[in-house]
């Protein structure tokens with residue numbers, strides 16, 4: 001479903017964000033959200049991210065990806 005999400009410093013934050021929790025970097029079981037104010041901390045720079053904002057980023061990334069695929073298809077179908 002979602003792709004991995006990275007910190008702005010470049011370090012991987014989570015493997016995947018779902019509506020029920022996150023999958024930690026390096027594998028492992030789902031870590032369920034306990035409340036809507038859960039945070040994820042970067043191991044490298046210790047920035048914290050609200051999980052809800054991460055979920056929004058994940059959804060945005062998927063939307064962008066699908067739009068890019070759509071654009072590729074349109075480009076191929078257009079005559080030169």
Ligand SMILES: [Zn+2]
Nearest residue numbers: 007009042045
């Ligand atoms: Zn970081």
